[in-house]
Amino acid sequence: MIQFKLDPKSGVPFYRQIIDQIRYGIASGQLTVGEQLPTVRALAVELKINLNTITKAYKELEIQSILETQQGTGTFIGPKAVVIPEKEKNAKLSDICQEFLMIARSYGFSLEEVINELKLKGGKQ
Amino acid sequence: MIQFKLDPKSGVPFYRQIIDQIRYGIASGQLTVGEQLPTVRALAVELKINLNTITKAYKELEIQSILETQQGTGTFIGPKAVVIPEKEKNAKLSDICQEFLMIARSYGFSLEEVINELKLKGGKQ
Amino acid sequence: MIQFKLDPKSGVPFYRQIIDQIRYGIASGQLTVGEQLPTVRALAVELKINLNTITKAYKELEIQSILETQQGTGTFIGPKAVVIPEKEKNAKLSDICQEFLMIARSYGFSLEEVINELKLKGGKQ
Amino acid sequence: MIQFKLDPKSGVPFYRQIIDQIRYGIASGQLTVGEQLPTVRALAVELKINLNTITKAYKELEIQSILETQQGTGTFIGPKAVVIPEKEKNAKLSDICQEFLMIARSYGFSLEEVINELKLKGGKQ
DNA sequence: GTGGTCTAGACCACT
DNA sequence: GTGGTCTAGACCACA
Numbered sequence: 001m002i003q004f005k006l007d008p009k010s011g012v013p014f015y016r017q018i019i020d021q022i023r024y025g026i027a028s029g030q031l032t033v034g035e036q037l038p039t040v041r042a043l044a045v046e047l048k049i050n051l052n053t054i055t056k057a058y059k060e061l062e063i064q065s066i067l068e069t070q071q072g073t074g075t076f077i078g079p080k081a082v083v084i085p086e087k088e089k090n091a092k093l094s095d096i097c098q099e100f101l102m103i104a105r106s107y108g109f110s111l112e113e114v115i116n117e118l119k120l121k122g123g124k125q
Numbered sequence: 126m127i128q129f130k131l132d133p134k135s136g137v138p139f140y141r142q143i144i145d146q147i148r149y150g151i152a153s154g155q156l157t158v159g160e161q162l163p164t165v166r167a168l169a170v171e172l173k174i175n176l177n178t179i180t181k182a183y184k185e186l187e188i189q190s191i192l193e194t195q196q197g198t199g200t201f202i203g204p205k206a207v208v209i210p211e212k213e214k215n216a217k218l219s220d221i222c223q224e225f226l227m228i229a230r231s232y233g234f235s236l237e238e239v240i241n242e243l244k245l246k247g248g249k250q
Numbered sequence: 251m252i253q254f255k256l257d258p259k260s261g262v263p264f265y266r267q268i269i270d271q272i273r274y275g276i277a278s279g280q281l282t283v284g285e286q287l288p289t290v291r292a293l294a295v296e297l298k299i300n301l302n303t304i305t306k307a308y309k310e311l312e313i314q315s316i317l318e319t320q321q322g323t324g325t326f327i328g329p330k331a332v333v334i335p336e337k338e339k340n341a342k343l344s345d346i347c348q349e350f351l352m353i354a355r356s357y358g359f360s361l362e363e364v365i366n367e368l369k370l371k372g373g374k375q
Numbered sequence: 376m377i378q379f380k381l382d383p384k385s386g387v388p389f390y391r392q393i394i395d396q397i398r399y400g401i402a403s404g405q406l407t408v409g410e411q412l413p414t415v416r417a418l419a420v421e422l423k424i425n426l427n428t429i430t431k432a433y434k435e436l437e438i439q440s441i442l443e444t445q446q447g448t449g450t451f452i453g454p455k456a457v458v459i460p461e462k463e464k465n466a467k468l469s470d471i472c473q474e475f476l477m478i479a480r481s482y483g484f485s486l487e488e489v490i491n492e493l494k495l496k497g498g499k500q
Numbered sequence: 501g502t503g504g505t506c507t508a509g510a511c512c513a514c515t
Numbered sequence: 516g517t518g519g520t521c522t523a524g525a526c527c528a529c530a
Contacts, residue, residue, distance in 0.1 A: 010224070012224075013504075013505060013506085014505080014506080015505080015506090019231075020227060020228065020231040021231075023231040023232065024227070024230045024231040026233075027230060027231065027232065027233030028230065028233075039516085039517065039518080040517085040518065041516095041517085041518090049506080049507085050506060050507050050508070051507095051508095051509095052506075052507075052508090053505080053506065053507085055518075055519080055520095056505090056506095058518085059519090060438060063435060063438050063439065064438065068258075068259075069517095069518065069519090070258060070514085070515085070517085070518085071263070071513065071514050071515080071517070071518045071519065072513075072514035072515035072516080072517045072518065073514080073515060073516095073517060073518085074516095074517060074518080075517090075518075089232065089233075089234075092232055093229075093232070093234055093238065093239070093242050094242065094246075095135075096225070096228055096229060096232075097239065097242045097243050097246055098246060099135060099137065100221070100225045100243075101243065101246055101247060102145055102146075102149060103145055103221055104218075104221060105149045105152055105153060106144075106145040106146070106147075106148030106149040106152060107148065107152065107214065107217055107218070107221075108152035108214075109214075109218055111243065111244070111247035113218065114218070114222065114243065115240055115243060115244070117218050117219065117222045118222050118225075118226065118236065118239065118240060118243075119236070119240070121219075121222055121223060121226055122226060122236035133445060134443075138446070138528080138529060138530090139529080139530075140529075140530085174530070175529095175530045176530090177529090177530060178529080178530050181529085181530085260470075260474060262474065263513075263514060263515090264514080264515075265514075265515085269481075270477055270478055270481040271477075271481070272481075273481030273482065273483075274477060274480045274481040276483075277480055277481060277482065277483035278480065299515075300514095300515045301515095302514090302515060303514075303515055306514085306515085339482065339483075339484075342482055343479075343482070343484055343488065343489070343492050344492065344496075346475070346478055346479060346482075347489065347492045347493050347496055348496060349385070349387075350471070350475045350493075351493065351496055351497060352395060352399070353395065353471055354468075354471060355399045355402060355403065356394075356395040356396075356398035356399040356402065357398065357402065357464065357467055357468070357471075358398075358401075358402030358403075358464075359464075359468055361493065361494070361497035361498075363468065364468070364472065364493065365490055365493060365494070367468050367469065367472045368472050368475075368476060368486065368489065368490060368493075369486070369490070371469075371472055371473060371476055372476060372486035388519075388520060388521085389520080389521080390520080390521090414501085414502065414503080415502085415503065416501095416502085416503090424521080424522085425521060425522050425523070426522095426523095426524095427521075427522075427523090428520080428521065428522085430503075430504080430505095431520090431521095433503085434504090444502095444503065444504090445502085445503085445529085445530085446502070446503045446504065446528065446529050446530080447501080447502045447503065447528075447529035447530035448501095448502060448503085448529080448530060449501095449502060449503080450502090450503075
């Protein structure tokens with residue numbers, strides 16, 4: 001199971017927050033292959049958002065072969081969910097670090113400051 | 126002076142990329158107080174993007190008192206450009222680290238991987 | 251007798267897969283007029299799917315006069331099972347070929363590729 | 376450019392028909408890399424369907440790296456649009472042929488009948 | 501002008 | 516009950 005949380009102030013669209021949390025849930029082992037996700041309706045009620053927004057998030061993950069849906073049955077973590085090609089993974093890591101550094105530096109933060117803050121936050125969880 | 130580069134694939138809007146690069150230019154000392162920036166027109170031609178996009182970026186930095194526009198003369202780095210309140214700075218640092226960690230984790234990257242990559246990238250420049 | 255197989259990934263609904271396999275069983279001579287089909291209950295257990303799904307498939311074939319259900323006895327291949335009006339048959343052939351071509355082309359397959367693959371597969375059985 | 380057509384009777388969802396037609400347009404050379412697609416609004420008016428339906432189709436193709444969208448600018452055929460891994464392509468060909476044969480046979484059509492019909496239809500276009 | 505997101509609500513298809 | 520599709524309409528963000 002997994003506890004979803006939405007932050008309306010973040011500027012990140014709801015459906016993307018859901019996608020990120022599911023991806024993180026899988027990567028961190030909270031969600032396991034074959035596990036059923038909350039139904040679109042249940043999650044819509046829980047998060048107090050529209051049903052279509054949940055559908056959109058699930059759909060995108062299905063296209064990416066991370067989720068599998070069976071109409072009339074439910075939505076499940078797909079078997080390929082864990083597999084991320086090493087190549088693609090490294091490229092992605094490089095990408096997001098690059099962008100993050102750019103932003104951090106634009107505020108004048110040094111590499112040390114940033115890493116300290118990350119260690120602080122990272123240690124908590 | 127400063128060399129602007131735009132990446133259409135990054136998902137970061139053009140005007141924000143420009144803002145980030147100017148802020149970074151100042152923080153890193155490439156841009157100094159009083160220095161003149163390219164005219165909107167010149168930059169629009171150079172980056173092959175719409176004039177309004179540049180205007181929007183300059184305007185937002187002007188609101189933040191980082192740039193100063195003199196009618197008919199041009200746009201300059203303002204005197205307050207370097208000053209960022211300590212309080213605001215820490216909050217910002219926390220914010221961007223928080224979001225970055227969330228994203229990194231959604232791809233399954235560990236804190237160590239991320240920090241290593243950052244050190245690698247950070248050392249180069 | 252006939253061995254049913256369901257493919258959840260195909261996108262084709264279960265009840266339709268069952269219908270197709272029964273129709274194919276008849277057309278290929280594996281199922282003969284008067285033969286008894288598995289009970290809905292038995293088939294539901296065997297395929298590990300809901301009882302209603304089997305019922306739906308049988309019911310649709312009953313409407314098409316391909317199956318006959320005798321209360322308390324079971325479901326059988328009806329005597330009209332083999333008869334398909336020539337007109338309807340040609341229209342159907344045209345329909346399914348049309349749709350198949352559209353799909354094949356959307357993936358960039360040429361007519362030759364498709365026909366070769368079909369001959370390959372068709373020869374096996 | 377490309378001429379879109381929707382068939383409400385086909386049972387195939389609108390957004391999927393659009394996806395198929397774009398894929399086919401690319402595969403057949405009617406749509407070339409970098410070409411701009413109709414705006415979501417324009418296409419919605421042209422096809423007399425809701426704007427969201429077009430958005431959905433474009434979005435799915437964007438996730439598949441077939442289209443690229445720049446907010447405020449438009450939607451374009453992406454550079455990777457033509458590249459389909461040979462492996463994946465063959466698997467797909469096998470898949471769709473398999474399913475097609477199954478259906479064709481369930482109606483009692485022989486391999487010859489089917490191939491003749493396909494040649495007939497395929498020759499026209 | 502472009503696309504992006506979200507809502508409310510409807511109806512359909514499948515299990 | 517499950518998910519799938521579509522509409523009408525709104526408001527936002529970007530160029």
